[in-house]
Amino acid sequence: MPVPPQVTEFTAREEELLAVTLELLRESGYDRLTVDEVAARAHASKATVYRRWPSKADLVVAAFSHGVRQVARPPDTGSLRGDLLRLGELITEQARLHGSAIAGMLPEIQRSERLRAVFEQEFFHERRALIHQVLRNAVDRGEIRPDVISDEIWDVLPGYLVFRSMVPGRAPTSDTVRALVDEVLLPSLTRDSGT
Amino acid sequence: MPVPPQVTEFTAREEELLAVTLELLRESGYDRLTVDEVAARAHASKATVYRRWPSKADLVVAAFSHGVRQVARPPDTGSLRGDLLRLGELITEQARLHGSAIAGMLPEIQRSERLRAVFEQEFFHERRALIHQVLRNAVDRGEIRPDVISDEIWDVLPGYLVFRSMVPGRAPTSDTVRALVDEVLLPSLTRDSGT
Amino acid sequence: MPVPPQVTEFTAREEELLAVTLELLRESGYDRLTVDEVAARAHASKATVYRRWPSKADLVVAAFSHGVRQVARPPDTGSLRGDLLRLGELITEQARLHGSAIAGMLPEIQRSERLRAVFEQEFFHERRALIHQVLRNAVDRGEIRPDVISDEIWDVLPGYLVFRSMVPGRAPTSDTVRALVDEVLLPSLTRDSGT
Amino acid sequence: MPVPPQVTEFTAREEELLAVTLELLRESGYDRLTVDEVAARAHASKATVYRRWPSKADLVVAAFSHGVRQVARPPDTGSLRGDLLRLGELITEQARLHGSAIAGMLPEIQRSERLRAVFEQEFFHERRALIHQVLRNAVDRGEIRPDVISDEIWDVLPGYLVFRSMVPGRAPTSDTVRALVDEVLLPSLTRDSGT
C-alpha cells in the first residue's frame, strides 16, 4: 500500500541551500555540481551542508525531490486523454530541466539503502499516486475498465519520458507526449481484455 | 536518414582494454570505475588507455557500445509477439547488467559533442534498426499495418526497460516484458487507426 | 645594498613538511624525490603540499633554505684563519649533505623568476652577509686591509666547496678546506696590492 | 695516475645525434631535454638512440663531453697570467653555455658508476691535464715554484667559474675571470711558501 507522502519540512537555511543546489544542478548536472560551489553560492560553510545532509548525493536528492514537489496536484481536465496529456507535459517539463541530473544521481541512489528510501519516500510514491489518481478518475468516468490498470507497468508514461530526456538528442516534446498518449497509452488502456 | 552502422574495428589490445573496462563497469558502475584500475587489471599503462580514448567517458562509452553489440541480430521467432518478447528479454538482460552504468555515462554524453556522435554511431542506430526490422517483419507477415509504426516513439520498448533498470528497486523482469508487450505494445500496434 | 634577511615563518604543519622534504632530499636527491613520497611520509595530502608551494621545486628550495639556516651564525674564533677554516668546515658539512640536491635544484631555479627570488632571499643574502662579517672582523683586528675584499668573487670559499661536493668523487674534506684557506684564500687576502 | 685521454670515436650518425643533443641541451637544459625530442629532431628512432647510449644521462654526458672537447688545447700566451686569463675565458664561455645543463647531469653521474667513469674518462682528466700543463709551463718559465702546485685544489679556477655559471644571476664575466686570476690565483701561486 502506498506510504503516506509525509513531506519533510525544512528550515529557511535549508530551503536556501536546497534552492542553490537545485540551481546548480540545472546549470551543471549532478557530476559537475560541487558541494564547495553550493556552499560558496549560499555563503555557507561546507560543514553546514554536511551537518544536514551526509553526502553530496543526499543533498542533491533532497534538493531534487523538494524542487519537483510542485507537480503534486493531479490534473483533472475531465477526460482521460486530457489528463494524460497534461501529466505528460508536466513530466516533460520537469524531465527536460533535470534529465541528466536524474541520471547522474541514480547510481548513487542504487548504492545507498538510505538514499533509496529517501528517493521512494519523497519522489516515487508521490508520482505513483498521481498516476493512479488519474486512472481512477477515468474509471469513475467510465472511460476505462479497472482491470486494465497494471501494477507492473504503471509508470510507462513518466518512465519513457524521463528516458527520452536523458538520452542525448532525444528530449521529449509535445509531439512526443501526444504520440505516446494517442498511439500507445490510450490503445493500451482501452483494449478489449485486461490481463 | 539513418547513418550506416559502420562498426569500429579494434586491435587486440584495445579489445582487451574494453573487456576489462566492461567488467569493471559491471562491478563498480560508471562513477566508481577508475581508469587506474582498468589499466592495472589489463596490465596496461594509463597512457595506453588515454592514447586511444581521450577520457574516461570515451573509454566507457566505447566499452559499453562494443560490449552490447552482440544483441545486434534481430530475433525472428515467426510472430510479432514472440519477436517483441525475445527482444525485450535481450534488452532486459543487457540493461540489468549495465543499467546504472548507462545512467552514469549519460550526463557525460550530453556534454560532449564527440561522445554524442560516438554513442549514436555505435549504439543508437543499431538499436533503432533492430526495432524497425522486427516491425517490418510483422508488416510483411500481415500482422500489423505499416502506418502504426511511429518514428516519434519507436523506442518505447527499450526506453522503458532501460528506465526500469536504472530506477532503484524496479529492475525489469520477464513479467515486466510480458506486461509491456501484451498490455501496451501489442494493443498499440494492432489498434484500429494509425497515428 | 643587501636586502634584509627577513626570514619566512612557517606553521607547524609546514615545518613538518619541510623536514620530511629535507630528509628525503638527503636520501634521494632532488630528481629522485617525489612529492607523493613527501606527502605520504608526512601523512599529508598532496593538496596540502601544493597549497603551500606551487611546485616540487618550490617545496625543495624552501626545505633546503630552511634546513641550512642553522649555519647562520658567523664564526668568531679570534683569527681570520680560524674563522675561514670554521666556515669552510660548516659549508663542507652542509654541501656534502645536500651537494647533489643543490645541483638538481639549480636548473629549476634558473628557469623561474619566483624561485630565483626565493633562493636569493632565503639563502644567498644570508651566506653573503656571513662571509662579509668574517672579513670585516679580520679588518677590525688589523689582519687584512679592507681593499682586498672583492665584491666580484666574495664567494670563492663557499662556491668552490659546493662545486667540489657536486662533482663525482671529489667531495671536499678537511684537507680541502685547509688547502683552500692556506694556499689560496689567505695568500689572496694578505697580498700586497688590493683590487 | 692520469688515465690517457683515449678519445671515443663516433660514426656520422652518432655525431649527428650528439650534435642534436647538445643543441637541445643548450636550449632546454638537462631536465627539460627529452629523448623523444632528440630523436625527432634527428629524424631518428628512439631505439637508435638507446642502442648506442643506454640512458638519457649517458647520451647527454656523451654529447657534453664530446661538445666541449674543443677546449682541449692548452693556451700558450707566454705568461702564466695570460694563460690563466685565456683558460678562464674559455671555461667561462663553455660554462655559460652549459652551466645549468651540467648541474642537471651531476646527480645522475653521482648515482651511476658507469657514468662516473665516462665523465672522468671524457672530461675530468682532460681538464686536469690542461691545468697542469699551464702550470708546468709557468714553472718552466720560472714564474712559479713547482711546490705551490697543489693536487688537492688544482681545479679552483674551473670549479669556481662553473659554480658561478650554475648559480642564478651570477654568470661569470671577463671581470670575474680577471678578479679571480689577479686577486686569488696569482697571489696563491706566487706566495712565499708552498704548504
Next chain:
DNA sequence: TCATAAGCGAGACGGTACGTCGTGTCTTACG
C-alpha cells in the same frame, strides 16, 4: 635478378611522477 638479413624510422607500450580537483572531516575564530 631475386631473396634473405640487418639496420633503421615510427611509434605503441608499461611504468611512474606531476599537478589539479572534488569529497567529506576537521579546526579556528567570530558574532
Next chain:
DNA sequence: CGTAAGACACGACGTACCGTCTCGCTTATGA
C-alpha cells in the same frame, strides 16, 4: 553555541617522459 572560512587526508584524473618493444621498410649482400 552555531556558523563561515577554509585547512586537511584521500584518491582520481589526465599529462608527460623514460626505456623497451614490435612492426615494416629499406638497403646491402649472397645464390
